[in-house]
Amino acid sequence: MTVSFQPASGPARRTVVAAAGAAGLAVALTACGGSDDDASAVPAQSGGAADDAANGGGTGGSSGGGTPLASTADIPEGGGKVFADQKVVVVQPSAGEFKAYSATCTHQGCAVKSVSDGLINCPCHNSNFSVADGSVSSGPATKPLPEVRITVDGDSITLA
DSSP: OOOOOSOOSSOOHHHHHHHHHHHHHHHHHHHHSOOSSGGGGSOOOOSSHHHHHHTTOOOOSOOSOSOEEEEGGGSOBTOEEEEGGGTEEEEEEETTEEEEEESBOTTTOOBOOEEETTEEEOTTTOOEEETTTOOEEESSOOSOOOEEOEEEETTEEEEO
């Protein structure tokens, strides 16, 4: 009796793995795509306040269409408030001066959680950013928080 150590005839392992990967990619792309029915064929609206915040600011001007965030009385001088849903942190570095920054830490993308003692604090790896300009006060982050455009109208703070 002779025993053969030759693999059975069929596709090579590399071919099977490549085919499985291609099938997975096709499923992922199909899941990301829309359907052909008319209701989903309408393109998504863009340029809104949420898009502006996510992209580091708006187009400027006072369109009146921004997302209301807070009253100026809600933002303490030398401190601020994190708006997690809008992914923005609004600060008041000095009396009457309001600024906003992305609430996503530039180190590894964690959400900043608090503002105290003139610093915006990320709890993941203890990076801290200045309320004055978003610059890194202590790392491991090496890049400042991107500024987000806001408008202050009377005592109302709104995403621009």
